[in-house]
Amino acid sequence: MHAYRSHTCADLNKNHVGQTVRLSGWVHRVRDHGGILFIDLRDHYGVTQVLCDPDSAAFADVEKLRSEWCVRIDGEVKARADDLINPKLPTGEVEVFVREIEVLGAAKELPLMVFGDQEYPEETRLRYRYLDLRREAMQENMKLRSDVVASMRRRMWDKGFREYQTPIITASSPEGARDFLVPSRLHPGKFYALPQAPQQFKQLIMVSGYDKYFQIAPCFRDEDPRADRSPTDFYQLDLEMSFVTQQDVFDTIQPVIGGIFEEFGKGREVDQTWEQISYKDAALWYGTDKPDLRNPIKMQVVSEHFAGSGFAIFAKLLEQEGTEIRAIPAPTGGSRKFCDRMNAFAQKEGLPGMGYIFWREKTADSVAQELGIPVKEAQQKLKSGEVEGGMEAAGPLAKNIGPERTEAIRQQLGLGLGDAAFFLGGKPKAFESVAGRARTVIGEELGLTDKDRFAFAWIVDFPIYERDEETGKIDFEHNPFSMPQGGMEALMGDPMEVRGFQYDLACNGYELVSGAIRNHKPEIMFKAFEIAGYPASEVEKRFGGMVNAFQYGAPPHGGCAAGIDRIVMLLADQANIREVIMFPMNQRAEDLMMDAPSAPASEQLMELHLRVIPQD
Structure with a gap:
């Protein structure tokens, strides 16, 4: 035996x-x-x-x-x-x-029990992660993660991709976050960086003539932690293809991601049609570029109904350039209690409040007030039919803007009896995110969000540039390596109108995939960076390896990367990404189990020609 x-x-x-x-x-x-x-x-x-x-x-x-x-x-x-x-x-x-x-x-007295469903502080769970990982839920999460990665690999090989590994120690290359730097012993005073993504290397693989690449790639970013983001490292399904359009990338990755959710989604519905929504429309309709389409609410612009109206706050606001009023429809939300609750939500978000209108059955109180008669007499008139009953608009906004404007708003939003609408105004960038969060809360509280479904959408047509309102300086708003739609010609016009062949895949309120068709022409790349204030010398200094390679017959190419941690988090029904990572850091980017980061020994610092400056 x-x-x-x-x-x-x-x-x-x-x-x-x-x-x-x-x-x-x-x-x-x-x-x-x-x-x-x-x-x-x-x-x-x-x-x-x-x-x-x-x-x-x-x-x-x-x-x-x-x-x-x-x-x-x-x-x-x-x-x-x-x-x-x-x-x-x-x-x-x-x-x-x-x-x-x-x-x-043998085991000492346990700091946390493996048997049962007791809740323990995250600090305890991470310090004794090897015990936490013995628990049934964690075992299932880690098995799920392993199975998802294995399935991804099989699906990519079945599509004709080969897996290639890219370096872990490389040069610093800004990708939108801070690098983790690694001091060089052999080259005193110089530093390597851990890659934020294999971005430049996978593009160089295309230049090298390898038509299709993928990798289950570790990425390292020194970021502030969030529930859906690791503060140090994460894994992604990274892929790149030559001679492709944006739609080719969509057609390649959609069956891979969709298949994963069908295979591991425990029978939940997986959208078969993934609509393409422009970045501009996503911000307008949902207040975010990663919308949760399980929630059917779409916000709309209703500025015309408030311009010159009796609601002075919105009317005066609209006299300023670049402002607008947006409405958040709330089907079945037509009660004062719910409206007051959402108004309190807006105040918690730092706003003075959130205007609202709701539609209800006409009441004797409102008839009495309208006709200047006692309530009992109004009740009799409603009962006898002398005064027509039906629906009426209620709330401070309805009183201020009058019945005609209120009815026009109701018809535009497609609302009826028992429904409500909430309103926010100003410059869109100042209130969009709050409006998006309010839409989410409304959908949740009113039971409008379909919880038993994975809803996907491609967000496309990202703006390449943004202008600082105070300084007027133009800088990149999104990936600077994306090919501008229209190429060099587009860069000769208004930079604020330039859109890139860049795209994200959103699912249930999370960004799962990000990618682009790359800018593979040096002259277009130099011009794109010049608009943002970066001279050719700076581009060559920062991205010399890639720019030089593009001068030797670079093919058109594009790709994307899918966040494995977030995908598994959704499949495992977890709200915190640390539940699907075997050995995660805490929110302060500390490994409590291994005591990292730790102070280096004096000998190590001497070898690296480094000195640590004590913090006050």
Whole structure:
């Protein structure tokens, strides 16, 4: 028999009754039933119930066992009585009577329990991650991650891609975040960088004549942490292709990503049609470039209904250049209680409030106020039909702008009885993000968001440039390496109108994929950077390797990268990306388990010709 096991803790069934087996694993929990000790023995594959009574020679040793001790047991497989079968376990028809036991690894008192669903502070979970990872939910998350990566690889190979590895130690190359720098011992005073992405290398692979590339690539960025972002490193499915258009990239990656969600989505609906939405429309309709399309709410511009109206705040606002009023429709949200709750939400977001109108059944109070009669008389007139009932608009905005404008808004938004609309105004960039968050809250609270679905959309036509309102300086708003739509000709016009062949894939409110058709022509690249204030010398200094390569017959090429951590996070129904990363950092970019970052030894600093300046 094998030194440690003849079977795993998921293998045994009725066919093994009467056999002597050897199992190894961890003591999940111990139960004492009238002197008979029952142990749930757990390994990576499952759980088997083992038991021991005082007649067994191993009983004294079994009595000493505690949770999470690692043990080997030899014993006889026995069938459970029919009323004791556990249908929740693959091994639930049998149990193993212990004849011999060996403690392979004893455990101290546990800082967190593996058995059960107790909640522990994140600091405790990360400091003792090896225990946290033993828990069933974490085991399932990590198996899911591994299976997703394996499926991605198979799907890419099936599409004719080959996997190539790019360097981990390279030159610093700004990608929109801060680099992690690595000092060079052999070249004092100089530094390597960990790659924020394989961007330049994968483009150089295309220049080298390799038509299709992919890689499960580690990326390193010194970023501020968020729930959906690791502060140090992450993995992405990175791919690039030569001689392709933007649509070719979409047609290549869509079945890969869609197939992953169908394979691992636990039966949830996966959108088959992925619409393409311009960056401008996404900002207008959803307040974000990563919209959650499970929420059907679309915001609209309603400025014309407030211009010159009796609502002075919006009317005066619209007299300023570049301002507008947007409405957030709220089907079924037509109650004062809900409207007040959303107004409070806006105040928490730092706004004075959020205007609203809601549509309700006409009330005796409003009729009395309109006709200047007592409420009882108004009730009688409504009951007799002398005054027509039906729907009326309510809320401060409705009173200020009057019935005609209010009705025009209702018709534009397609709302009716029991519905509401919320309004924000100003320069769009100042309120879009708050409007987007309000749309999300409205969809959630009113039950409009379809939770049992993965909804995808390509966000396209990203602007390449932005202008600083204070200084007037033009800089890149998005990826500077994207090919401008219209090429060199487009760069001769208004920079604010230039759009790039750049695209993101959004799913359920998260950005999953980002990519572009690359700017592979040096003259267009130099011009694009010149507009943003970067002379040719600066471009050659920063990106010399790639610029030089483009002068030797570079093919048109493009690609994208899909965030593996976020994909698994969605599939695992987790809101925090650290739940699907095996050994993540905490929110302060610290590894509590390995005590990183740590202070270097004096000898290391001397070798690297570095000196640490003490912080006050």
